[in-house]
Amino acid sequence: HAKVGGRAQTRFFDATMTRDLVRRREIEGELRQAIQRDELSIFFQPIVDLETGRIRCFEALVRWFHPEKGELRPDEFIPVAEESGVIVTLGNWITAQAARTAAQWPEDVTVAVNLSPLQIKAPGAALGILNALREAGLPPSRLELEVTESLFLDDSDATSVFIEELSAKGVRFALDDFGTGYSSLGYINKYPFRKIKVDRSFVSGKDVGRKSEAIIRAVAEMGSTLEMDIVAEGLETIEQVQAVRDAGCTLGQGYYFSRAVPDYLAAMLLSQERDPAHSGDRKTA
Numbered sequence: 243h244a245k246v247g248g249r250a251q252t253r254f255f256d257a258t259m260t261r262d263l264v265r266r267r268e269i270e271g272e273l274r275q276a277i278q279r280d281e282l283s284i285f286f287q288p289i290v291d292l293e294t295g296r297i298r299c300f301e302a303l304v305r306w307f308h309p310e311k312g313e314l315r316p317d318e319f320i321p322v323a324e325e326s327g328v329i330v331t332l333g334n335w336i337t338a339q340a341a342r343t344a345a346q347w348p349e350d351v352t353v354a355v356n357l358s359p360l361q362i363k364a365p366g367a368a369l370g371i372l373n374a375l376r377e378a379g380l381p382p383s384r385l386e387l388e389v390t391e392s393l394f395l396d397d398s399d400a401t402s403v404f405i406e407e408l409s410a411k412g413v414r415f416a417l418d419d420f421g422t423g424y425s426s427l428g429y430i431n432k433y434p435f436r437k438i439k440v441d442r443s444f445v446s447g448k449d450v451g452r453k454s455e456a457i458i459r460a461v462a463e464m465g466s467t468l469e470m471d472i473v474a475e476g477l478e479t480i481e482q483v484q485a486v487r488d489a490g491c492t493l494g495q496g497y498y499f500s501r502a503v504p505d506y507l508a509a510m511l512l513s514q515e516r517d518p519a520h521s522g523d524r525k526t527a
């Protein structure tokens with residue numbers, strides 16, 4: 243009986259796999275045209291100073307509005323873009339768009355762009371970013387590049403050259419999703435990160451408790467000594483905001499403050515908080 247059940251399960255599994263594979267193939271083909279067809283756009287999610295409640299940065303998050311499939315989330319198409327190499331073209335487009343938008347913001351607001359390892363290892367990657375900044379008229383110090391620990395798996399020369407070259411020009415680096423990967427302190431020691439983003443699994447979900455709080459506290463302590471900002475991701479409730487602020491995080495990001503919004507709404511959020519008539523509306527914890 244176990245054998246029959248097993249076979250049925252296998253067949254079901256195969257069907258799902260085939261469907262996934264077909265969808266990935268479709269996405270891969272369509273992604274190449276999506277940019278020209280104007281189906282992609284960048285949304286911006288505020289990163290807020292937990293002391294003052296003011297927006298210090300926006301993270302650029304790509305969205306794909308597919309004519310038939312509807313809104314696709316980056317978790318669905320970024321991995322496909324990485325596998326097929328389209329990520330290099332896509333990434334260049336995202337950086338250029340984000341830099342152009344950020345050039346319209348007040349000078350003390352930065353923009354954070356996520357980079358895939360493949361983009362960083364592509365030839366001429368650092369130069370491409372500097373060109374995008376120049377064309378947009380955005381000073382390098384107003385761009386933050388978010389990388390995850392997966393970048394350091396092979397610890398190639400290309401990675402250190404990229405980071406050192408751009409850091410020297412003033413571009414800032416942030417370590418994203420900290421706590422989900424290898425979380426080696428060696429990378430923090432080796433590279434000039436200005437920011438560490440503690441993954442949202444430490445803030446909300448089943449693993450949150452006394453231990454996760456102690457870990458956030460320890461990371462925040464290190465951040466304060468090394469003069470790095472510590473960002474708590476995925477803040478959805480006032481209780482979470484208070485907890486991470488008490489633990490020493492300096493910045494926060496999450497639905498409690500705002501979801502990622504189109505560029506015109508990002509600009510509106512900024513002008514609202516800078517307009518004295520609206521200062522009372524500000525969401526402070």
Ligand code: C2E
Binds near residue numbers: 315336358418419498
């Ligand atoms: P990430 O860099 O860690 O970005 C944060 C993700 O958490 C975003 O999902 C954001 O919408 C979501 N988020 C923010 N606040 C909350 C919250 O309070 N609760 C919950 N449940 N989620 C929250 P998104 O936009 O779907 O992006 C997912 C991932 O895709 C990103 O994770 C990033 O790794 C990748 N990604 C997004 N845009 C780009 C891009 O332009 N280039 C590359 N290479 N990767 C990107």
Ligand code: MG
Binds near residue numbers: 301356
């Ligand atoms: Mg990110």
Ligand code: MG
Binds near residue numbers: 419
């Ligand atoms: Mg993150």
Ligand code: MG
Binds near residue numbers: 419
């Ligand atoms: Mg993430």
